[in-house]
Amino acid sequence: MSNEPNRPLLDVRNLSVHFGATEVVSSLSFSLAAGEIMAVVGESGSGKTQTALAVLGLSPPSATVTGSIVFEGTRLPDHPAQRRALRGSRIALVPQDPMSSLNPYHMIGGQIAEVMTLHLGVQASTAKIRVLDLLDAVGISDPKRVARSYPHQLSGGMRQRALIAMALAGEPRLIIADEPTTALDSIVQARILDLLGDTVKRFGLSILLISHNLAVVSRIANRVAVFYAGNMVETAKATELFADPRHPYTKALIAAIPRLSEDGQLPHALPGSPPPGNAAGQPGCIFHQRCPVSIPQCRSVTPDWRHTNGRGVACHRVLEGEAYRAA
Known part of the structure; x- marks a missing residue:
């Protein structure tokens, strides 16, 4: 089934995942174009893997999944047996640990x-x-x-x-790669990433890359979505995001990338830890407790999602314009 012009290969709208009263993915919406490598990044517990499992129809029985997942123009069925027919054929998974995935x-x-x-x-x-x-x-x-x-x-x-x-x-159209290089050394990581990039060109498919490693992402991704505590806080083309990160959390992730420098300066670690899942639906910015530039408004008012020129960000401080982004 060929894609119509401008129709995304994968279109996710208002996806939420709950375990009882705990919300681990909160009203996520994103799309993936044919031939694109989109990376989903964030700390452990940010909802990356739960989002991938929801797309695959592999969420645990204890999870409640709501929202719309449209693949190749057709909404994916909720019934496990019907979704199973797509796995391995139209949508394939490259999991994190080969030893636990291979028989x-x-x-x-x-x-x-x-x-x-x-x-x-x-x-x-x-x-x-x-x-x-x-x-x-x-x-x-x-x-x-x-x-x-x-x-x-x-x-x-x-x-x-x-x-x-x-x-x-x-012969899939979409591969979901969940931390595919975590267990590998840096040299082998680079080879596997190059292989994934070549695979997109050679086989004409798309990749949704799940990773906590921005150094990995910067190597092959066309576009990046930044997740925090079950929410998407920023999305942009990879080149734009690394050159001009706008959300404070994105800035913190990039500052934490290990680099070799002549002055021996260490990466900047982000203090604190993400909030528990049951905080995902509360008012205010989900990041405000760890944010170095938060203002009183951040604690009580949920920031609107602003999307212009292919970039999206949810942050009150972005309204202050270029002066803040250059800080």
Whole structure:
């Protein structure tokens, strides 16, 4: 199903996730264009993974999910069995930990081939050949050996590449990558990120990248959405966001990125911690208790979401204009 002009591949509107009385995702709205890499960033507990699980239809049974999720112009069904048909085919997941995601009792090739037989109806003999092509496509130099290997026989980077090959096996339009480089060293991280970027160009798909690491995001993302305590506080093109962050929380995240500097200056850590989930629906700015530039209005009035020229931000201080943003 091809996308109509200007219609997003994924369109999420007023998405909320509750666990009992605790709100962990609060009325989120965002869209993802075809061929785009959009990164969702924020500290642990900001609602990133719960948002991804809601899109996939994998929220825990104890969660209550409300809102609208439209994919390829069609609202995704609420019924688990109907949503399951999309997973692995039109929407695929690259999870954080390959060792807990790959079956230790089956060889890599068989696990990738299973995706093709289940979702595409490909015969086993054909799937076996395609497995080698996919492993080659994700940069594995000896596809035959890796296809015959068990997960424990591969390095962390090789296992992550195998997971990406598995995600591609169902010919998806969207890949959700949840912290795909967290367990890897910096060199392997860079290679996996380059691979994800190349995958978008080669296979013509989109990626929703979940990460707490802005250094990772700056490498490949086209656009960034900043989450805090279940709320989206800023969104912009990646180049604009890193050059001119507008929300104080975004500024704090960027200031905390580790950098090599001649003066040996350490990153600036943001003091405090995010509020509990049940604070997400309360009036006032959700960030005001940790904000270094808050004003009395921030404590009692929820900031409006302002969206202009492709940028969005929810902050009372942004109204003060360029003087504040340059501070």
